[in-house]
Amino acid sequence: MEIAIPQSPVAERENYLNAKYGVWSWLLTTDHKRIALLYLLSITFFFFIGGFFALLIRLELLTPAGDLVQADTYNKLFTMHGMVMIFFFLIPSIPATLGNFLVPMMIGAKDLAFPRINLLSWYLYIIGGVMMLHCMLTGGVDTGWTFYAPFSTNFTNTKIVEAGLAIFVAGFSSILTGLNFVVTIHRMRCPGMTWSRLPLFIWAHYATSIIQLLGTPVVAVTIVLVAAERALHLGIFDPKLGGDPVLFQHLFWFYSHPAVYIMILPSMGVITEIIACFSRKRIFGYHFVAFSSIAIAVFGFLVWAHHMFVAGISVYSALVFSFLSYAVALPSAIKVFNWTATLYKGSIHYDAPMLYAFGFLGLFTIGGLTGLFLSALGINVHVTDTYFVVAHFHYIMVGGAVMGYLGGMHFWWPKISGRLYPEGWARLAALIVFIGFNLTFFPQFLLGYMGMPRRYYDYSHMPEFQVLNVLSTAGATVLGVGYLLPMVYFLWSMRYGKPASDNPWNAAGLEWKTASPPPTFNFDEEPVVTWEAYNYEELDAPPHTQEVPVAR
């Protein structure tokens, strides 16, 4: 897989990292690659805060009695864990870092369409993040990340309004990222980059952006209503005043279910790139994979009430939402089958990104299939608000979204930093993450099916749950090590890693046809695309048939 032409030393070439120095050259940058790195730093910070809460939750559940923290504190722990991880890590994770870095490069553009709006989106994220930190440090919130009314509007005396505003502001950062991507993908493609030549990473981000654009404002206005209701004692969601708490759930889940697809679709995009590269094959069923992303975005808006089967919605509407929830499995299955078909007879390389991709395939399949359990009305009623649900969505969000995020970070790290990460350590970390993840969350499926409810800090009336909880806590420790490792060796490699060539994986895609790290405007000359996406057969063919990177 080594590229034939030896590369000149990277450090001498001017690139986006060494073009300018100083704090302000970062804080006022409009370069999408630098903004991606700003986002990378910030979301990593919040990932570890959210992880810290998770650690405390797992420690509390190590023993059946509520001995580490009291009920109120525990409620705040899982609430802040959810809010931080969802709104400040998972939603921006891949789009704002890898997406920000790669979307313009993959389509041959110099930057996103609106670089200043891109920077604004990071500042909004930071403002929201600081508000969230302040809210945490001065008491936090105890409603669960779902803010269910009327508990959130009338009863709890924790910092609902501040947390809501933090999420409101962070939501606008997410909207602006989506807006930038949609316009960039429509208007900034280089000559020859037709829609059917777009990398599937781009299709996934396009679908994600649509959800960000159409879903986020609805939760924003819902939060406005909750804040107004709390501050002014309105009765919009308060049944005592004639309001309807179920309406709150409808409005909330109208965004918050599609939000799951904001987290998983970019990850699917990453996995598609990795699988094609490390199987050395064109992706099987390109158009199906592309349109399944759009289908997931569209169907994703039509299934929200499956979070509310026991909330008192009509049984007929529950039936319809159950059916539609099954329907959303179709495009997801199309993706899984097409990835597997791509692997078939591929020339498979087991590099670290590919290990994450394999992990994703297995874990996403388990997460997706247990999602079908939950779409079935009967089973749903049985396992509602148990650890089965917790395990299911962690298989999607951590097993799916975070595995894809880590896989993508490894795959594109040579491009981002210009350095190679240590492959041996990376494979070890991938293995540790996979084992730790399963050890943490598989026992939770069993616990949930046996009847352990979620959000309980004390299960001393059911001491037989302890064994599985101990396994889960042990797994969380392993998982924590697995997450710390990449951070350590990524930082290490920035100084001591071997310089990366422009295309260390010999991968297809425009981002590999420029320098590592890329120059400020990505390409020295505007590229012209004359080849189809994922032309690995051509890349691996004898040199005389290789494409010329820039055809002018």
Next chain:
Amino acid sequence: MPDSTLVGLHHEEEHHPELLHHFADAEQQRDASSLGMWVFLATEVMFFGGLFCAYLIYRRWYFGDFAAASKTINMGLGATNTAVLICSSLTVVLAVWAAQTARRTLLIVSLVVTMLLGLAFLGIKGIEYTDKFEEHHVPGASFSFNNVPIPGRPGEYANPRHAQIFFSLYFVMTGLHALHMIIGLGVFTWLLYTAWKGRFTPEWHTPVEIGGLYWHFVDIVWIYLFPLLYLIDRHP
């Protein structure tokens, strides 16, 4: 191919001053800006959409109470405001046309008139809010809506709690709309300043166009708010 490299280098220097470096040409920049505003407006539609949805659900649930509450808001002032906004849309269109055809005075006059109409709208809205405040129709501790008959149903009186939901939604919806109006006035102040400086040309006047799009959107939200809040099942 040394020639093409040379052309590429010169290309950089011939830029229009407002053309940003990452766009190939002015047309791409204008298309991107305009698409960006349309996409943003789609977001805005969803933002108001949640409120419209809540309003329509409660309107159906508490039809009589909402009709009684709706009757107490001032249709005359609402209709005046509708007319004011429609006129302001006309002046926005004039402004865009003036920018396209390099008529600087007309551009400035149209922008000023638009802003005056926007301010008039907010003023009239303020009068309406004051009336509601004096009638104790602002939701909260001093809210009172007792013995108000339901129109078309003799002998029945509106439930004050349900009427309070109407007024809650009325204030949230018109309040957010007014907030958009204020943001629009801010945008137009900048447009006016830039137009005064004479920076808009037939080649580059995208801010006038997309600022105008935003203004039209705010108008259209009102075009939906007015019948929903003021007119449905209105009896004399």
